Amino acid sequence: METAKLDPAASPGAPPPAAESAAGRRRSTRPFPVQRVVPFGYLSPTLILIFVLMIIPIAMVVSYSFKDNVIVEQNPVFAGLANYTTVLTDPNFLAALKNTFIFITLSTAAHLGLGLAFATMLNSPLLGGVTKAIFRIVYILPWLFTVAVIAVIWRLMLDPSGVVNYILTTIGVLRAEVSWLSDPNMALWALTFINIWAGFPFFMISILAGLQGISPVLYEAASVDGATAFRQFRNVTLPQLKPVLLSMAVLDLIWTSQQFALIWMTTGGGPLNVTEMLSTYTYKQAFSSYEFATASAAAVIVLLLTMILAVFYVRLQKER
Amino acid sequence: MLTRQRRRLYAKIAVLAGLCVGAAFAGLPVVWMLSTSFKTNGEVFQVPPRLITDNFSFDAYAKILGDAAQLRFFINSYIVALSVTVLTLFVAILAAYGFSRYNFPMKRSINAVIVTVQAVPPITLVIPYFGLVVGLGLYNTYPGLILTHMVFTLPYAIIMMTAYFNTLPRELDESVKVDGASSWTALWRILVPISVPGLVAVGVYTFMISWNEYLFALTLTRTDDMRTVPIGIQLLMGQHSYEWNQMMAMSILGSIPVLLLFLLFQRRFIGGLTSGAVKA
Numbered sequence: 341m342e343t344a345k346l347d348p349a350a351s352p353g354a355p356p357p358a359a360e361s362a363a364g365r366r367r368s369t370r371p372f373p374v375q376r377v378v379p380f381g382y383l384s385p386t387l388i389l390i391f392v393l394m395i396i397p398i399a400m401v402v403s404y405s406f407k408d409n410v411i412v413e414q415n416p417v418f419a420g421l422a423n424y425t426t427v428l429t430d431p432n433f434l435a436a437l438k439n440t441f442i443f444i445t446l447s448t449a450a451h452l453g454l455g456l457a458f459a460t461m462l463n464s465p466l467l468g469g470v471t472k473a474i475f476r477i478v479y480i481l482p483w484l485f486t487v488a489v490i491a492v493i494w495r496l497m498l499d500p501s502g503v504v505n506y507i508l509t510t511i512g513v514l515r516a517e518v519s520w521l522s523d524p525n526m527a528l529w530a531l532t533f534i535n536i537w538a539g540f541p542f543f544m545i546s547i548l549a550g551l552q553g554i555s556p557v558l559y560e561a562a563s564v565d566g567a568t569a570f571r572q573f574r575n576v577t578l579p580q581l582k583p584v585l586l587s588m589a590v591l592d593l594i595w596t597s598q599q600f601a602l603i604w605m606t607t608g609g610g611p612l613n614v615t616e617m618l619s620t621y622t623y624k625q626a627f628s629s630y631e632f633a634t635a636s637a638a639a640v641i642v643l644l645l646t647m648i649l650a651v652f653y654v655r656l657q658k659e660r
Numbered sequence: 661m662l663t664r665q666r667r668r669l670y671a672k673i674a675v676l677a678g679l680c681v682g683a684a685f686a687g688l689p690v691v692w693m694l695s696t697s698f699k700t701n702g703e704v705f706q707v708p709p710r711l712i713t714d715n716f717s718f719d720a721y722a723k724i725l726g727d728a729a730q731l732r733f734f735i736n737s738y739i740v741a742l743s744v745t746v747l748t749l750f751v752a753i754l755a756a757y758g759f760s761r762y763n764f765p766m767k768r769s770i771n772a773v774i775v776t777v778q779a780v781p782p783i784t785l786v787i788p789y790f791g792l793v794v795g796l797g798l799y800n801t802y803p804g805l806i807l808t809h810m811v812f813t814l815p816y817a818i819i820m821m822t823a824y825f826n827t828l829p830r831e832l833d834e835s836v837k838v839d840g841a842s843s844w845t846a847l848w849r850i851l852v853p854i855s856v857p858g859l860v861a862v863g864v865y866t867f868m869i870s871w872n873e874y875l876f877a878l879t880l881t882r883t884d885d886m887r888t889v890p891i892g893i894q895l896l897m898g899q900h901s902y903e904w905n906q907m908m909a910m911s912i913l914g915s916i917p918v919l920l921l922f923l924l925f926q927r928r929f930i931g932g933l934t935s936g937a938v939k940a
Binding site for chain 1: 668671675676678679682683686690704705708709750752757758759763764770772780783785786787791792807808811818843871875890894907908914922923
């Protein structure tokens, strides 16, 4: 609070008022340097925070990744690319890479599908406003709970003697109880399912906003031409939504790849590493094995992969 | 004509049925959490499962609320989330004013950096943050958490507030400046008061992000008296050998602030959220 308040008050707040009007009086004869400083005064707290919280840490993690024995030792030594070789040849890292890929592509695809389906139904002109409002609140529910709560809910539901197994065995889908989160054949799918549940509402809300932004004229024109509901969806709705859907999908790939808490609190990367992701792998290297140098190398790789997606996202935004 | 009405009716039933299936998918786990929080621990896995059991009680809530160690998690979460919200709004208002009302060199690049910051993975940051926070003596303190949470909240808040200020006509602040007031006065006397709807949306979202944050809270604090609610829920999982009813009660108590904020500001919030996410 102190530092944040001092800064802007000291630079833009106090001096500019007099200087600004002075510059105004002198008309534009001088290239008014004070005027130029004013916006930077307003931006200074942000710039300082970005420098301290983003630029310095990234420089630190990159430098850690080229050293040996960082953080735990006083005098780390330069290690070249050794940490990167260690990470990239670690079968656990490669497994984490593969699992992350499966996890994020399935989650994003399902988020898109469910979001689109629910948003289309919620936007249906056949239903009244109150009905829609009630359903909308129910659909948003999963998104309002913190990941810790979501993990606890699903550990209860998916417990071997839990309610999911009870229902599935009673209706005959399963013959025996399944340990969803501790069976190596099931854990990754169960985890992905939980993540799908937790994340679809955000998609749905955004798609709903997109749907409501489509001009009704387009639909009128289509129905005058005799287009069926399905053809209207394919030829009007989807093309109109395409920019939103693409941006949301890339955004979701980025977000899901950063998921840590859900994995950590449901499976912890186990059993037998089948749910190990890039985030849990990096975390374990750092805070379980205290191998901060290899962890940093993994963290830099994660950063680079994310940046590729981010560049893609920015491109999509610019095209619109 | 009749067939057309009938078709509409069928379509309506189909949509409603689809919505009900979806609502069950979205809502039943939440209902089950609520139901479990009112059971005794022995009834949690009883066969067949029942929504309301014979021993329906608020005991689990009483246990959590009567335990000073659990209450401490809530106090910590409120301190951290409220501080993050106030600081984020303050810094974001200043930055948004700069972006909205001035042209300056490198404006586009600075804006690009702020947008990109949102994509940087927390797991990449947590390692240097650990070194930094320990080095600055902020390990296991509130300021350590508050400062690091702002890396998530600030970019979004700046983007949203800039968009909000851009919708307000420049004549508003110019009119005050003509009377000799400074840009600082124009911002706080004119722009901020009429931006309350935008500030509320950004503030609610900021509070939610901070209240829910897990990774930094896990790594940058050590003692139980500094832990926040998400970590508290996790600790409850290990501590008592699965007191499911208490875990669910704690989860619900921990979700109430966010649920309330959401219900109160739903419309404003959804509007702001989607415009920010899709246009950011």
